Amino acid sequence: MTIAPTTTSLPGIAIIGGGPAGLMAAEVARSAGVQVDLFEGKGSVGRKFLIAGKGGLNLTHGEPRPQFDARFGERREAIAGWLDGFDADALRAWAGGLGIDTYIGSSGRVFPGDRKAAPLLRGWVRRLRESGVRFHVQHRWLGWDEAGALRFAAPEGEQRVQAGATVLALGGGSWPQLGSDGAWQPWLAGRGVEVAPLQPSNCGFDIGWSAHFAERHAGAPLKPVVAHWQDASGMEHALQGECVVTQTGIEGSLVYALSATLRDAIAREGQATLHLDLAPGRDLDRLRRDLAKSRAGRSISEHLRRQAGLLGAKASLLHEVLEKPQLQDAGTLARTIKRLPLVLRRARPLAEAISSAGGVRLEAMDASLMLDAVPGTFCAGEMLDWEAPTGGYLLTACFASGRRAGLAAAAWLASGRIEAGPIEATPGVSP
Numbered sequence: 191m192t193i194a195p196t197t198t199s200l201p202g203i204a205i206i207g208g209g210p211a212g213l214m215a216a217e218v219a220r221s222a223g224v225q226v227d228l229f230e231g232k233g234s235v236g237r238k239f240l241i242a243g244k245g246g247l248n249l250t251h252g253e254p255r256p257q258f259d260a261r262f263g264e265r266r267e268a269i270a271g272w273l274d275g276f277d278a279d280a281l282r283a284w285a286g287g288l289g290i291d292t293y294i295g296s297s298g299r300v301f302p303g304d305r306k307a308a309p310l311l312r313g314w315v316r317r318l319r320e321s322g323v324r325f326h327v328q329h330r331w332l333g334w335d336e337a338g339a340l341r342f343a344a345p346e347g348e349q350r351v352q353a354g355a356t357v358l359a360l361g362g363g364s365w366p367q368l369g370s371d372g373a374w375q376p377w378l379a380g381r382g383v384e385v386a387p388l389q390p391s392n393c394g395f396d397i398g399w400s401a402h403f404a405e406r407h408a409g410a411p412l413k414p415v416v417a418h419w420q421d422a423s424g425m426e427h428a429l430q431g432e433c434v435v436t437q438t439g440i441e442g443s444l445v446y447a448l449s450a451t452l453r454d455a456i457a458r459e460g461q462a463t464l465h466l467d468l469a470p471g472r473d474l475d476r477l478r479r480d481l482a483k484s485r486a487g488r489s490i491s492e493h494l495r496r497q498a499g500l501l502g503a504k505a506s507l508l509h510e511v512l513e514k515p516q517l518q519d520a521g522t523l524a525r526t527i528k529r530l531p532l533v534l535r536r537a538r539p540l541a542e543a544i545s546s547a548g549g550v551r552l553e554a555m556d557a558s559l560m561l562d563a564v565p566g567t568f569c570a571g572e573m574l575d576w577e578a579p580t581g582g583y584l585l586t587a588c589f590a591s592g593r594r595a596g597l598a599a600a601a602w603l604a605s606g607r608i609e610a611g612p613i614e615a616t617p618g619v620s621p
């Protein structure tokens with residue numbers, strides 16, 4: 191005979207997910223005087239935040255609003271509302287309150303003085319514990335039971351919790367080994383919450399190099415280059431930056447910045463073409479003239495190095511896209527150097543991406559981030575349907591939405607309303 195797990199009632203707020211969004215929700219709700227229990231599936235909180243610190247934690251960006259808001263594309267208006275409550279300056283002041291000074295780098299990106307995440311996270315978790323936030327690690331949320339209680343897989347067996355309000359801050363689906371695996375998608379959909387499928391964002395793309403090129407150049411940087419591409423309306427765009435050759439294609443900050451456009455073009459048209467200018471400092475006519483000079487018995491590679499300043503992976507890319515006779519023609523070579531076509535076949539899998547697009551549709555919630563279909567349940571962070579390039583925008587929006595959801599959950603609790611009762615399952619989907 192199996193014994194049904196007992197349900198514990200919590201008078202305060204259950205926050206599920208101990209990333210930046212959940213921790214921020216916990217902080218503000220606790221400051222509002224509410225009891226806060228934070229549940230985390232892994233054995234410790236903030237694992238993705240710590241990994242973000244490995245590359246030199248880029249907390250936020252120094253550019254002023256509204257340019258900052260524009261980084262969120264079609265979600266800019268909604269996210270501007272979150273940022274009104276907690277913007278880049280507020281984030282820097284908050285970090286300062288934890289004893290972490292920040293600085294603006296030459297690119298405008300904002301980093302902690304030591305560029306590390308661990309000291310900030312350690313200090314923050316200590317302060318949260320001291321303020322009375324109760325942490326329950328190794329508590330993996332499994333959705334709701336038929337009475338609307340939260341179900342958790344815990345070391346001592348399944349636990350059920352009925353809370354006054356709930357904040358879900360479960361992250362997206364990238365780097366699932368760090369805890370955010372997107373398993374929540376069908377559970378929310380089962381309660382009638384509209385969820386856009388998670389997709390890779392800030393990701394690399396497959397091209398399909400020759401074995402020879404991949405073997406010789408995987409890991410090689412391409413810098414500087416200018417990417418040229420057309421948006422869905424046919425408008426031309428250009429952006430200078432850096433990318434990296436991978437075994438199967440390309441990745442790196444320049445590609446990440448374009449990843450939403452490229453991913454959507456592939457979904458629409460089956461592939462996307464990106465043109466790279468491999469020699470941004472040289473104009474086409476000069477290149478053509480220089481490359482038309484006699485090779486005097488020198489190899490093509492040596493000729494490219496001397497006349498166009500191209501070597502390594504950049505020079506080999508010309509061999510990837512041109513036939514042998516074309517490599518002999520100065521005009522073709524020059525044009526290709528200024529507009530090397532790369533055909534992107536598919537985005538790398540979500541598990542490898544820096545972040546996720548898709549998630550809980552903002553249309554499925556009110557401005558306080560409470561789910562219309564599940565009153566008393568709020569959502570925050572990367573699990574919501576927005577995306578942004580790297581540059582500190584991701585963390586800023588996670589903190590800002592966590593703050594909004596935490597404050598709103600505390601206000602909901604104070605108003606004396608309670609969570610919805612038993613669940614009415616959506617036909618065909620188990621809650």
Ligand SMILES: Cc1cc2nc3c(=O)[nH]c(=O)nc-3n(C[C@H](O)[C@H](O)[C@H](O)COP(=O)(O)OP(=O)(O)OC[C@H]3O[C@@H](n4cnc5c(N)ncnc54)[C@H](O)[C@@H]3O)c2cc1C
Pocket residue numbers: 206207208209210211212229230231232235236237238239241242243245246247248249250329330331332359360361362364365368369370371372373374543544545570571572573581582583584585586588
């Ligand atoms: C390699 C890398 C580098 C990055 N660098 C930067 C950077 O420099 N700047 C920047 O702005 N952004 C960066 N990001 C993105 C940033 O880290 C994320 O956007 C951010 O961590 C998302 O915060 P979140 O709180 O929404 O989710 P997460 O940080 O993913 O936290 C969600 C938490 O919920 C827990 N969880 C999930 N499901 C369950 C469940 N069922 N039950 C219980 N707990 C659960 C997870 O274990 C996790 O702890 C980087 C990401 C990666 C992968």
